[in-house]
Amino acid sequence: MMEHPENSEAYKGLLVNKGIEQPASVNPYLKAQRKAKKRELSVDDYVDGIRNGSVTILSRAVTLVESVKPDHQAIAQEVIEKCLPFSGRSVRVGISGVPGAGKSTSIDVFGLHVLEQGGKLAVLAIDPSSERSKGSILGDKTRMEKLSVHPDSFIRPSPAAGSLGGVARKTRETIILCEAAGFDKIFVETVGVGQSETAVHSMVDFFLLIQLAGTGDELQGIKRGIMEMADGIVINKADGNNIDKAKLAATQYRNALHLFPAPDSGWTPQILTYSGFYNIGVKEIWDMVYEYIGFVKTNGYFDYRRREQSKYWMYESINEQLKDGFYNNGKVKAVLQEKEQLVLNDGLTSFVAAKELLDTYFKDLRQ
Numbered sequence: 001m002m003e004h005p006e007n008s009e010a011y012k013g014l015l016v017n018k019g020i021e022q023p024a025s026v027n028p029y030l031k032a033q034r035k036a037k038k039r040e041l042s043v044d045d046y047v048d049g050i051r052n053g054s055v056t057i058l059s060r061a062v063t064l065v066e067s068v069k070p071d072h073q074a075i076a077q078e079v080i081e082k083c084l085p086f087s088g089r090s091v092r093v094g095i096s097g098v099p100g101a102g103k104s105t106s107i108d109v110f111g112l113h114v115l116e117q118g119g120k121l122a123v124l125a126i127d128p129s130s131e132r133s134k135g136s137i138l139g140d141k142t143r144m145e146k147l148s149v150h151p152d153s154f155i156r157p158s159p160a161a162g163s164l165g166g167v168a169r170k171t172r173e174t175i176i177l178c179e180a181a182g183f184d185k186i187f188v189e190t191v192g193v194g195q196s197e198t199a200v201h202s203m204v205d206f207f208l209l210i211q212l213a214g215t216g217d218e219l220q221g222i223k224r225g226i227m228e229m230a231d232g233i234v235i236n237k238a239d240g241n242n243i244d245k246a247k248l249a250a251t252q253y254r255n256a257l258h259l260f261p262a263p264d265s266g267w268t269p270q271i272l273t274y275s276g277f278y279n280i281g282v283k284e285i286w287d288m289v290y291e292y293i294g295f296v297k298t299n300g301y302f303d304y305r306r307r308e309q310s311k312y313w314m315y316e317s318i319n320e321q322l323k324d325g326f327y328n329n330g331k332v333k334a335v336l337q338e339k340e341q342l343v344l345n346d347g348l349t350s351f352v353a354a355k356e357l358l359d360t361y362f363k364d365l366r367q
Contacts, residue, residue, distance in 0.1 A: 018205075043078045050083060050181045055154055057183045062156055065170045065177070078172050083180035088306070091293055096190040096199040096226075096287045097210030102236045103189055104144055106210060106276040111147040114185050122154045122178040123147065124171055125189045154183060172203045172313055179271050201229045202312045205302065206289050209233045213242060213249035213273075228260055230269055232288050238273035239280060246273040267292055301360045331364045332357055 036342055039047070042061065049057025055095050064076040095110075099104050114249040123144065139154070147153050156174065190200050201207050233253055238246035250271045257269060259338070270288050274281030298304040326332060340359055342348040348356075 025198045031327060043075060043082065044074075045080045046080045047180075050079075050177055050317065051086065052078070055181075058154065058177060059156070061176050061177050062158075062170075063069040065173045066158060076173070077162075080176055083176055086178035087176040090175075090184045090186050091206070091289075092186045093186045093289065094174060094190065094197075094204035094207045095210065096197050096200065096207070098212065098234075099333050101210040101212050102276045103210055107187055107189060108144040108234060109276050109279050109282055110286070111144070111153060111187065113286055115150060115152055119151075119184040120152045120154070120182055121147075121185045121187065122156070122175075122181075123187045123189065124158045124174055124178075125155065129309040154178065154181075171200075197226055197229055202309050205305070206231045206292055207297075208285075208289070210235060211235050211249065211253070213245040227256065228263070231263075231265070231267060231292055232269055232285070233271045234285055235271070235273045236276055239275035239278050243273075265292075265296050265305075266299055267295055291367065326361050329361050329364060330359050335360060 025294065036061075039058070046057060046061050046064075050061060061076070064072045064079070067073065067076070095107060096167055105150060107123055107125075111123065117122055144155060147154055158171065158174075171188060175188070178186055186204075188200050188204055197207075207229050207330055209226060209232070211233060213235050235246045235249050235253075250273050253271045257271070263269070272281060272284055274285055275280075293302070296305070338352040338356065339348065343350055343353050
């Protein structure tokens with residue numbers, strides 16, 4: 001067969017040169033330069049690395065915690081167990097607010113402020129996952145420009161992945177690992193206002209709610225459940241023409257708080273205004289946070305709340321294990337699609353289908 005058919009008699013006058021021999025498309029030296037595969041770490045390697053403050057090993061441990069693979073989960077639980085005695089010595093702050101309230105920008109400013117006092121800061125930012133693609137942008141880190149390059153900060157965006165109200169299921173375990181690594185301040189940022197606040201409230205010492213003024217009806221921001229959880233409420237973007245609106249909104253929130261029962265902590269939540277963009281009023285916010293921590297440590301509420309949180313997460317872990325056990329049960333898996341189709345085709349009600357599936361599961365456990 002002719003190498004170039006264009007050189008045949010049918011194409012007189014057209015001559016195609018043979019050309020030069022082309023090198024291989026893959027660099028022959030690339031193989032030798034390829035990055036060595038990551039060495040598998042033992043539980044002790046993880047614990048020692050975390051205790052020595054290695055951010056790389058901490059990141060790998062958090063990835064194990066977030067993994068759904070059973071073997072990863074087994075290692076992660078051992079690591080958490082061994083890190084537990086070195087945890088609990090941080091101040092945990094939950095930060096929430098409506099989308100667009102400036103949470104990430106505020107965290108950037110807040111983080112730099114607290115790091116000026118010394119210590120180390122871990123930011124656990126929960127990113128909402130798409131219900132369609134199940135993917136997350138994980139872009140919070142890009143909005144924390146100064147904090148993300150600070151040597152004493154660790155920012156870990158995690159996908160919500162369909163867990164309770166968008167809060168990453170393993171955030172509490174990640175807090176333990178961060179504390180064992182020497183991070184004495186932990187920020188937990190939620191995806192927005194909703195059920196996620198309940199879960200974050202159950203893992204932090206101080207719950208900070210960021211609100212906006214001048215966006216319409218300020219009373220829309222006064223939702224009883226969220227307001228009752230907040231230990232402090234701050235009105236962001238109190239700058240320029242918005243200062244008077246921010247002050248008015250603060251007054252409305254103060255008036256609303258008087259209608260609620262007093263918190264169990266005995267602390268009266270404060271309402272402050274600030275500007276995250278211009279770094280105005282940030283010191284006052286952190287003076288309030290530290291004043292609260294001092295107040296609840298003195299009256300014993302700090303330790304009481306930590307114990308109550310541990311109890312809450314015991315029950316959450318039970319619920320999670322039961323749920324996983326149900327959906328991973330072989331007999332349930334075998335009939336789940338069939339029951340689903342019956343419900344879709346009106347052959348069974350949702351409640352009857354659920355009962356039959358649960359009966360299948362418990363019957364299998366008894367055998």
